[in-house]
Amino acid sequence: MRIGDAKQTYEADxxxxxxxxxxxxxxxxxxxLLVFPFMADSYLLYLGCLVGIxxxxxxGLNILTGFTGxxxxxxxxxxxxxxxxxxxxxxxxGLPFPVTLLLAGFMAAAVGILVGLxxxxxxxxxxxxxxxxxxxxxxxIFAEWExxxxxxxxxSLEPAHLFGWSFQSDFMMYFVIVPLAVLMVLAAANVFxxxxxxxxxxxxxxxxxxxxxxxxxxxxxxMSFALSSFYAGIAGGxxxxxxxxxxxxxxxxxxxxxxLAAVIVxxxxxxxxxxxxxxxxxxxxxxxxxxxxxxxxxxxxxxxFMSPMLEIIFGALxxxxxxxxxxxxxxxxxxxxxxxxxxxxRN
Numbered sequence: 001m002r003i004g005d006a007k008q009t010y011e012a013d014x015x016x017x018x019x020x021x022x023x024x025x026x027x028x029x030x031x032x033l034l035v036f037p038f039m040a041d042s043y044l045l046y047l048g049c050l051v052g053i054x055x056x057x058x059x060g061l062n063i064l065t066g067f068t069g070x071x072x073x074x075x076x077x078x079x080x081x082x083x084x085x086x087x088x089x090x091x092x093x094g095l096p097f098p099v100t101l102l103l104a105g106f107m108a109a110a111v112g113i114l115v116g117l118x119x120x121x122x123x124x125x126x127x128x129x130x131x132x133x134x135x136x137x138x139x140x141i142f143a144e145w146e147x148x149x150x151x152x153x154x155x156s157l158e159p160a161h162l163f164g165w166s167f168q169s170d171f172m173m174y175f176v177i178v179p180l181a182v183l184m185v186l187a188a189a190n191v192f193x194x195x196x197x198x199x200x201x202x203x204x205x206x207x208x209x210x211x212x213x214x215x216x217x218x219x220x221x222x223m224s225f226a227l228s229s230f231y232a233g234i235a236g237g238x239x240x241x242x243x244x245x246x247x248x249x250x251x252x253x254x255x256x257x258x259x260l261a262a263v264i265v266x267x268x269x270x271x272x273x274x275x276x277x278x279x280x281x282x283x284x285x286x287x288x289x290x291x292x293x294x295x296x297x298x299x300x301x302x303x304x305f306m307s308p309m310l311e312i313i314f315g316a317l318x319x320x321x322x323x324x325x326x327x328x329x330x331x332x333x334x335x336x337x338x339x340x341x342x343x344x345x346r347n
Contacts, residue, residue: 060231066268069204077138082236097160112229154247267328
């Protein structure tokens with residue numbers, strides 16, 4: 001058989017092969033997630049929980065920024081709304097954590113709708129500044145509304161509980177955070193198979209053309225803000241249960257930049273990119289800590305030198321990916337897959 005005929009045969013079977021292979025690897029990945037907590041130490045469990053929270057929040061921001069084209073710098077504020085909602089409900093009502101998490105998501109979604117109201121009139125940099133202002137305003141509320149938020153001292157809450165089970169350890173929280181992250185990513189994937197998801201993408205690609213086609217811009221933009229903020233609220237609620245303390249300093253502006261960087265580095269408009277970006281950006285600080293620990297015996301001032309490096313590295317990663325790989329880690333992963341998948345037929 002000639003190389004050209006082999007390529008044609010491969011292309012004819014590619015869709016079936018890809019579908020079956022994706023199911024196999026996805027099942028293997030789920031098996032890994034199930035086995036991981038029984039093999040990992042406490043530090044790796046801690047990182048696994050952090051990555052799960054980051055994946056949920058990054059997926060929400062990706063829906064808004066990557067798929068709808070609306071830049072937001074308020075993700076930390078929306079997470080704070082979810083975290084404080086969970087903390088206040090836990091302290092004052094004693095509701096089980098599934099109820100408080102759901103209410104946290106809805107509260108954050110309501111705030112997201114209010115923040116998204118200007119999106120019909122402004123976009124791009126102006127919308128980014130508007131969401132930044134909303135994040136600053138929410139941080140001010142967290143710090144000053146002492147009767148609800150506890151002010152700068154924040155709120156402490158009991159561990160998540162359900163049916164007599166108390167989720168105190170990182171091991172127990174892993175089985176809350178990671179399954180929720182998987183379910184919410186799958187839910188986001190299904191959204192983009194619906195009319196709503198296609199409307200989001202149409203608005204991102206050309207909002208004027210989308211409006212001519214009959215898409216209600218304000219309605220769908222507000223839906224995107226609400227959905228993105230719902231994800232942030234769930235992530236913030238999990239953050240509160242994981243650390244069991246919530247303060248205004250838990251959700252600084254740098255956290256919003258962190259999640260925007262995760263979307264850019266992972267790949268905007270790509271759910272896999274959101275997962276890769278969240279994991280990558282969460283593990284970068286930990287890698288720096290390990291590097292600092294390794295350098296300290298040889299260079300005692302290493303902690304002082306490495307402390308400001310995180311912000312520099314975040315900025316360098318954003319600029320570097322925008323210049324050299326604007327489609328992010330997801331595109332690098334797809335390129336690797338294509339290379340190894342097609343290598344027998346390469347000239």
